[in-house]
Amino acid sequence: MTPPAPENPAHEAPAHEAPTDETPMLELRNVSRQFKVSRGLMKGSTNLKAVDDVSLQLRRGEVLGLVGESGCGKTTLSRILLGLMPPSSGEVLVGGEPMSAADRKARARRIQPVFQDPYSSLNPRKTVSQIVSAPLEVHDVGAPGDRARVVAETLDLVGLPRRVADSYPGQMSGGQRQRVAIARALVMRPEVMICDEPTSALDVSVQSQILNLLLDLQKELGLTYLLISHNLAVVEHLANRVAVMYLGRIVEVSETAKLFAGPRHPYAEALLASVLTPDPGMGVPDTQLGLAYPNPIDPPSGCAFHPRCKAATDLCKARRPETIRDAAGLVECHLATPAPLPA
Amino acid sequence: MTDMQAAPAASPTAPAPGPGKVPGKAPAGPWARMRRRSLRHGGVMFGAIVLLGFIAMAFLAPLLAPHDPLSQSLSTRLIDPFWGAKPHPDHLLGTDQLGRDYLSRMIYGARISLTIGLVAMVISGVIGTAMGVAAGYFGGRIDHFVTFVVTTRLSMPVILVALAVVAVAGSSLTVVVLVLGFLLWDRFAVVMRSATRQVRDHEYVAAAQALGMPVSRIVMSEILPNVLGALIVVATLEMAHAILLEAALSFLGLGVQPPTPSWGLMVSEGRKAMFFKPWLIAIPGAALFVLVLAINLLGDGLRDVMAPEGRS
Numbered sequence: 030m031t032p033p034a035p036e037n038p039a040h041e042a043p044a045h046e047a048p049t050d051e052t053p054m055l056e057l058r059n060v061s062r063q064f065k066v067s068r069g070l071m072k073g074s075t076n077l078k079a080v081d082d083v084s085l086q087l088r089r090g091e092v093l094g095l096v097g098e099s100g101c102g103k104t105t106l107s108r109i110l111l112g113l114m115p116p117s118s119g120e121v122l123v124g125g126e127p128m129s130a131a132d133r134k135a136r137a138r139r140i141q142p143v144f145q146d147p148y149s150s151l152n153p154r155k156t157v158s159q160i161v162s163a164p165l166e167v168h169d170v171g172a173p174g175d176r177a178r179v180v181a182e183t184l185d186l187v188g189l190p191r192r193v194a195d196s197y198p199g200q201m202s203g204g205q206r207q208r209v210a211i212a213r214a215l216v217m218r219p220e221v222m223i224c225d226e227p228t229s230a231l232d233v234s235v236q237s238q239i240l241n242l243l244l245d246l247q248k249e250l251g252l253t254y255l256l257i258s259h260n261l262a263v264v265e266h267l268a269n270r271v272a273v274m275y276l277g278r279i280v281e282v283s284e285t286a287k288l289f290a291g292p293r294h295p296y297a298e299a300l301l302a303s304v305l306t307p308d309p310g311m312g313v314p315d316t317q318l319g320l321a322y323p324n325p326i327d328p329p330s331g332c333a334f335h336p337r338c339k340a341a342t343d344l345c346k347a348r349r350p351e352t353i354r355d356a357a358g359l360v361e362c363h364l365a366t367p368a369p370l371p372a
Numbered sequence: 373m374t375d376m377q378a379a380p381a382a383s384p385t386a387p388a389p390g391p392g393k394v395p396g397k398a399p400a401g402p403w404a405r406m407r408r409r410s411l412r413h414g415g416v417m418f419g420a421i422v423l424l425g426f427i428a429m430a431f432l433a434p435l436l437a438p439h440d441p442l443s444q445s446l447s448t449r450l451i452d453p454f455w456g457a458k459p460h461p462d463h464l465l466g467t468d469q470l471g472r473d474y475l476s477r478m479i480y481g482a483r484i485s486l487t488i489g490l491v492a493m494v495i496s497g498v499i500g501t502a503m504g505v506a507a508g509y510f511g512g513r514i515d516h517f518v519t520f521v522v523t524t525r526l527s528m529p530v531i532l533v534a535l536a537v538v539a540v541a542g543s544s545l546t547v548v549v550l551v552l553g554f555l556l557w558d559r560f561a562v563v564m565r566s567a568t569r570q571v572r573d574h575e576y577v578a579a580a581q582a583l584g585m586p587v588s589r590i591v592m593s594e595i596l597p598n599v600l601g602a603l604i605v606v607a608t609l610e611m612a613h614a615i616l617l618e619a620a621l622s623f624l625g626l627g628v629q630p631p632t633p634s635w636g637l638m639v640s641e642g643r644k645a646m647f648f649k650p651w652l653i654a655i656p657g658a659a660l661f662v663l664v665l666a667i668n669l670l671g672d673g674l675r676d677v678m679a680p681e682g683r684s
Binding site: 111112113137140141145146152153213217 | 574575576580585586589
């Protein structure tokens with residue numbers, strides 16, 4: 030037996046071309062997640078909307094980048110997708126089928142995570158082969174003899190020498206550990222990988238190796254990635270499309286090239302402006318965001334971005350903008366105009 | 373404790389990298405490393421050797437003891453031990469007020485202390501670890517409930533409750549063991565709760581959840597191995613605690629009943645003659661001291677030795 034072969038939909042397309050398959054691999058429909066936040070003794074509690082009515086689709090075989098500053102709900106969204114946390118409302122569909130909390134195992138076979146910190150994501154008391162074969166054991170895939178072979182093949186796939194199978198995470202470097210984490214995610218041959226800041230805990234010299242590995246694996250196995258990152262260079266390098274998140278909402282979704290060429294939402298524009306230049310003389314770029322990140326417990330009225338938006342009008346303060354879905358993607362801003370449908 | 377490492381334990385025979393390992397990439401698995409570190413750790417070595425000595429003594433009591441610990445002989449009462457004024461070659465540690473051989477009673481007494489320590493530690497360890505891990509892993513209401521129960525338990529003085537139960541249920545070895553086992557789980561629960569909360573926040577637990585691992589298996593294979601260090605420290609602490617409490621209860625006359633040889637009871641019986649024959653209480657007292665010290669040193673050292681990221 031082998032782990033389920035990846036459903037490889039006519040997938041010779043290079044990573045930077047949008048795939049064609051119609052049903053989205055992974056879909057979020059009006060997903061919200063609230064947390065109760067205690068405001069202190071006798072004051073009761075209030076709701077924090079970490080993820081607010083998000084609808085998002087991952088197409089088969091694409092890399093969707095998800096960007097946004099700390100605290101905007103990126104990680105909550107990924108935990109909902111992984112089934113680590115139920116959404117307060119809305120549903121998650123995998124390959125068109127709704128996933129409930131009860132299908133933990135079914136979901137696990139199709140969606141796997143790669144976490145941020147490889148020093149925290151590997152159990153220090155297990156060997157590499159125990160870590161990588163755990164998914165096979167949990168899902169009762171293959172005879173014990175076969176598992177060793179599958180583990181060895183997976184180690185080959187992520188570019189680790191087979192001799193590390195008996196090593197412990199403590200004996201490995203950060204880059205090697207992240208490869209082990211990727212091997213653990215891949216051993217069941219999932220269809221979707223949720224990569225939550227997969228390189229931000231690594232040395233710069235190792236980051237590009239891991240990113241290229243992820244890209245190679247995606248092409249080779251036809252994987253779909255949700256790439257969560259605040260590093261825009263990483264997103265530009267890997268993603269086909271980018272979703273920009275602000276205060277629990279998706280405010281823009283565009284093709285990567287289009288977003289980087291001309292963002293439609295002022296927040297996306299500010300994010301792009303915030304990228305540091307390699308020239309140290311240039312100093313810290315001015316994003317013109319001015320004000321600090323708003324308190325998510327008490328979000329601003331109207332468009333949540335208006336206090337920091339240089340183009341905000343009275344309308345922005347008063348009313349929340351409609352979501353515009355058009356040929357170019359999605360944008361949520363009073364100032365944006367729908368792109369004309371291609372004839 | 374770290375000073376102990378300077379103690380002349382086994383000299384390290386250059387930690388050779390295991391076969392097939394990348395050279396320069398030091399030690400093999402945690403167990404091999406733990407064994408090597410233990411040999412160099414004075415506290416672990418002292419504790420382990422002394423504890424094993426006491427255990428061997430308890431097991432081999434019938435072979436080691438020169439006399440029956442219960443047989444009385446009024447003609448040979450209160451003989452001095454070998455360092456005393458009038459020692460007797462048949463009774464190395466002398467005899468007590470009833471002429472029973474003190475060495476034999478000491479040897480048999482180790483059985484009582486170790487049995488009570490081990491069984492009470494296991495009972496309380498199982499209760500406390502289950503409660504603490506559940507509270508730490510699930511949080512929320514379960515955590516509130518466990519915290520409440522622990523607080524309730526902490527508000528009861530152990531000795532008083534033990535005395536009350538023993539007074540009602542009568543005193544026997546079984547009663548004492550059960551009472552201590554059901555009273556000493558609080559530290560297990562508190563420590564396991566916070567250790568579990570720490571471990572739960574590691575991403576490997578989230579990874580295990582994301583791959584659909586059942587909760588029981590997450591607890592067994594991801595949580596428990598990583599809180600084992602803390603568990604061992606608390607377990608040794610509680611074992612020593614239980615041994616001392618048994619001695620205290622026996623001293624108060626509500627623990628093990630005469631004529632069973634228990635160190636605490638021997639101190640109690642020797643008390644009447646302590647000004648004339650101080651060794652009657654000094655010998656069992658010293659044995660208790662050494663045993664408790666050895667257990668604590670062992671637990672403390674094991675924590676150092678087991679830490680995955682090495683404490684030098």
